[in-house]
Amino acid sequence: MDFQAMVDGMSAKWMKERAQTQMTLGALIERLGGLPADLLIGLGEPHSYRGYYSDLAFEEVTPQPVSTLLADCKDAMGTSFTGYKGGDFYMHAGVPVWVADYGCCGLKLIAINDDGTLVTAEDD
Numbered sequence: 001m002d003f004q005a006m007v008d009g010m011s012a013k014w015m016k017e018r019a020q021t022q023m024t025l026g027a028l029i030e031r032l033g034g035l036p037a038d039l040l041i042g043l044g045e046p047h048s049y050r051g052y053y054s055d056l057a058f059e060e061v062t063p064q065p066v067s068t069l070l071a072d073c074k075d076a077m078g079t080s081f082t083g084y085k086g087g088d089f090y091m092h093a094g095v096p097v098w099v100a101d102y103g104c105c106g107l108k109l110i111a112i113n114d115d116g117t118l119v120t121a122e123d124d
Contacts, residue, residue: 011054014052015052015054015055015094015095015096016094018052018055018096018108019094019095019096021108021110021121021124022096022097022098022108022109022110022121023096023097023108023109023110023111023112024093024094024095024096024097025056025073025076025077025091025092025093025094025095025097026077026092026093026094027097028073028097028109028112029070029073029074029077029093031111031112032066032069032070032073032112033070035066035112035114035116036066037065037066037067037070038065038066038067039065039066039115039116040063040064040065040066040116041063041064041065041066041069041112041116041118042060042061042062042063042064042116042118043058043059043060043061043069043099043118044058044059044061044064044068044069044072045058045059045061045102046058046072046073046075046076046081047059047081047102048081048082048083048084048089049096049098049100049105049106050084050100050102050103050104050105050106051098051100051105051106051123052096053083053084053085053087053089054083054089054095055095055096055097055098056076056081056091056095056096056097056098057097057098057099057100057102057106058072058097058098058099058100058109059099059100059101059102060099060101063116066116076091077091077092077093078090078091078092079091084102084103096108097109099118099120105123107120107121107122107123108120108121108122108123
């Protein structure tokens with residue numbers, strides 16, 4: 001039995017389950033693309049999420065234009081980020097997105113309202 005393959009399979013399953021209850025990187029890119037480019041949103045600084053290293057997190061920052069955040073999201077797509085305690089984690093459209101400072105656990109990103117405010121929720 002290949003133990004690593006088993007762990008990888010379980011990890012992928014859990015990621016899909018998380019992605020059902022929050023925004024993914026692909027959904028975030030799609031949402032940002034539908035908002036005015038000059039609308040201000042207080043997210044930036046993408047990094048591997050401390051709670052699940054395979055997931056992506058953004059820090060709360062001074063509000064910046066949607067166009068800047070959208071560029072950050074597109075740059076993250078297909079990129080590997082280093083987890084808080086090591087390891088490389090590939091970011092793709094199905095990766096769940098969180099709002100958290102680097103090295104900290106945070107909130108699920110559920111949605112972005114038309115006015116740029118974030119809808120977040122605690123992890124289950």
